[in-house]
Amino acid sequence: MEQLTVAMAKGRTATKAMKLFEQAGIYFSSLQDDSRKLVLTDDSGQVKLIFVKAVDVPTYVEKGAADIGIIGKDVLLEDPKDVYEMVDLRISACKLVVAGFPGPYPNTQLTVASKYPHVAKTFFTNKGIRTDVITLNGSVELAPLIGMADVIVDIVETGKTLKENGLVVLEEIADSSARLIVNKASFAIKTAVIQQLIGSVKEGMGVST
Numbered sequence: 001m002e003q004l005t006v007a008m009a010k011g012r013t014a015t016k017a018m019k020l021f022e023q024a025g026i027y028f029s030s031l032q033d034d035s036r037k038l039v040l041t042d043d044s045g046q047v048k049l050i051f052v053k054a055v056d057v058p059t060y061v062e063k064g065a066a067d068i069g070i071i072g073k074d075v076l077l078e079d080p081k082d083v084y085e086m087v088d089l090r091i092s093a094c095k096l097v098v099a100g101f102p103g104p105y106p107n108t109q110l111t112v113a114s115k116y117p118h119v120a121k122t123f124f125t126n127k128g129i130r131t132d133v134i135t136l137n138g139s140v141e142l143a144p145l146i147g148m149a150d151v152i153v154d155i156v157e158t159g160k161t162l163k164e165n166g167l168v169v170l171e172e173i174a175d176s177s178a179r180l181i182v183n184k185a186s187f188a189i190k191t192a193v194i195q196q197l198i199g200s201v202k203e204g205m206g207v208s209t
């Protein structure tokens, strides 16, 4: 197999993605817990893994710095890129939602805090609601508590963060889970190896190819 470069973020998705690779027969035995390495090669020397910031994964793939990327659908919805989205890996499942204090929210002019400003703006614009979107990079649940925003648009998995902060889901926007994305030129040039890797991953997941 010619070498394929795969980009993903460290953290919650990487752990599950590494398990998917193992199930596909792709092993990274050199990986050590708490390693700070940013580049890893699998035991066969055919798959090179690069660890990048989550929001940058689609950029690495679109630009061809990586042939393949593993990234949440939430990130792709926020910042669509010119890549092929080929497999729903069914890991890191969560929902993009509107959340806030229980009860109706203002329906003409709304202040929204979010890590997903594009998703938030589009969702409310389609409902005819004008929004002032405040972009935050984390702890978004704080915004309604301190009166900085009427509602938030964020991802929810267990609902624990919302609950512990007295907030509830007001509306669901979209489901998210990690996707395997592919650079368009890579797919044209390395079709067989990419299809082989995707086939192995799907087989490991128990999905018919």
Ligand SMILES: Nc1ncnc2c1ncn2[C@@H]1O[C@H](COP(=O)(O)OP(=O)(O)OP(=O)(O)O)[C@@H](O)[C@H]1O
Pocket (backbone or CB within 6 Å): 009, 010, 011, 012, 013, 053, 054, 055, 071, 072, 073, 074, 075, 092, 093, 094, 155, 156, 157, 158, 176, 177, 178
């Ligand atoms: N609570 C969650 N449950 C399930 N999946 C989640 C959850 N939070 C995030 N994700 C998924 O994992 C992806 C990466 O999120 P994560 O919180 O690990 O990184 P980040 O906050 O974007 O980046 P960083 O930790 O580097 O600041 C998200 O884009 C989303 O698809």
Ligand SMILES: O=P(O)(O)OC[C@H]1O[C@H](OP(=O)(O)OP(=O)(O)O)[C@H](O)[C@@H]1O
Pocket (backbone or CB within 6 Å): 137, 138, 139, 140, 141, 154, 155, 156, 157, 158, 159, 160, 161, 162
């Ligand atoms: O429904 P839950 O299971 O509670 O998960 C949802 C939380 O997880 C994510 O935050 P993350 O842990 O990435 O922290 P952040 O606030 O720094 O983005 C997300 O932004 C929510 O805050």
